[in-house]
Amino acid sequence: MKKLLYSVLKPLIRAGFFCYYREVRMIGMERVPRDRPVVFLPNHHNALLDPLLIAAYIRGRRPYFLTRSDVFQGGLLEWFFDMLRMIPIYRLRDGRDTLHRNEEIFERCADLLAANGDLLLFPEANHNLKRQVRPLSKGFTRIVLHTLKKYPDTDLHLVPVGFNYQRAAGFPDRVACYFGEALPAEAFLKAGDEQRVSREMKSAVSSRLKQLTTHIPPECDYEATLRELEADSPDWLLPGPINDRLSGHAVEIPTHSNREDGVHKIWDFLFRALNLPAWLLWRWIAANKVWEPEFMSTFRYLFALLAFPLYLGLLAATFALTGAPPQAYWCLPGLFLFNVLYVKFR
Structure with a gap:
């Protein structure tokens, strides 16, 4: 029953996005491995819309999503989220006594990935509208390492994903989603102990996210830098030239009119x-x-x-x-x- 409803909801949600967004671009989906388990690792701006966009547009995939546990309130709502393949993850703010439940979640994730399933989780571990990649949590590395330890023959790949909204809280809006090159998870094991592996994994994913979405470096005055960029009416769906400008290169930034006449x-x-x-x-x-x-x-x-x-x-x-x-x-x-x-x- 849940599989049938999921199959019905996916085209419905996609049709909804067609009517809701002026433009939806999915770029680089051909980079996603077709026959291997994948962990999608996007930056996180726009609450539930970020995972729904990937679920609606990704071809040949039905990923599970790790979702903050406080949205699971039992009853019909919990059944609905489960039907959407959402899995609760527990954070310290949910109560220290709930954290032990994550061990069961990690086991479930490892089993899903070993069975050639796909998982989507947000390595920043929170959402924010800032045009900036935030420090990554080690939570995703724990799931990856646990999977490789439990199932060492799993050919697991990590796919960084960059979301770019023209004005994430506005309407009508435009969105571009960039899929980066797949990173073989096993390659990181060469770094040595688990702490080094975790650091290398976070560094590699963070570096790629900063290329796939606009990243105003933390050493900059964020508000002043944002105002300076917005004065040129940039097309935020094209992060490459904007990041080049932020790196000090004299490049022309493509523009996009806000149409306020x-x-x-x-x-x-x-x-x-x-x-x-x-x-x-x-x-x-x-x-x-x-x-x-x-x-x-x-x-x-x-x-x-x-x-x-x-x-x-x-x-x-x-x-x-x-x-x-x-x-x-x-x-x-x-x-x-x-x-x-x-x-x-x-």
Whole structure:
């Protein structure tokens, strides 16, 4: 049953992303090994949307996701997350008495990888909207080393993944996901003891992430550097030239317009007016239920996925109850088309 629902949800979520994002780029997926277990290691900006984007677009893969345990609240929600192949991971903030449960999780991950499965986890161990790769946690190295110790013949590979959003908390938005070269996990064992292996692994993954996404070095004044970059209206989906500029090279940065002229403001007004009930409900949710900016796009996407089909259904029911002429029903596909065009060309 869960496999069937997963197979149904994947194209639904992908269709939702088509309607939600102006543009989705998946670059370098051919670098992902086809016949070997893989640990995907992305940077983490955008809460649940980061893993969902990989799950929706990756070809021939059904990865499991390590997810913070506090989202598992039991009952239907826990069943739903399990169906999405999410596995809880326990952190110190969840209570010291919960950390022992991670041993069971590590065992499960090792068994999945040995069976040629795939795993996605976020080596930064937290999310943040900053355009910066944060220090990596050793948690992912513990899972990799435990897998190789328990199943030494496993041909495990690590694939760094860089997420790049034009404006991660905004709408409409654009996103580019870059898949780096696969790193054979066994090669790191040559470093010696586990601590050295862990350091080498973190260093290699971090170095590649800093090439796959924009990385403002920590020694820079972050806010001042960001303002300087934003003054040029950069295309954040192209991190290479931006990182070259940050390294001191005199390179031209590709630009991307934010489209804030009068015509686009009229377009904004029409979008809100035509979707007023759904828009007002979303404004209330955004003001009262979204506790972190990193969750803004996740809530907005899930809201749109549920609310707009319901809104169209309510309009259809209203037409039926009021005896509207058949021509009125053309408003429904017209509104849907208008919303998609707004997302794609606004």
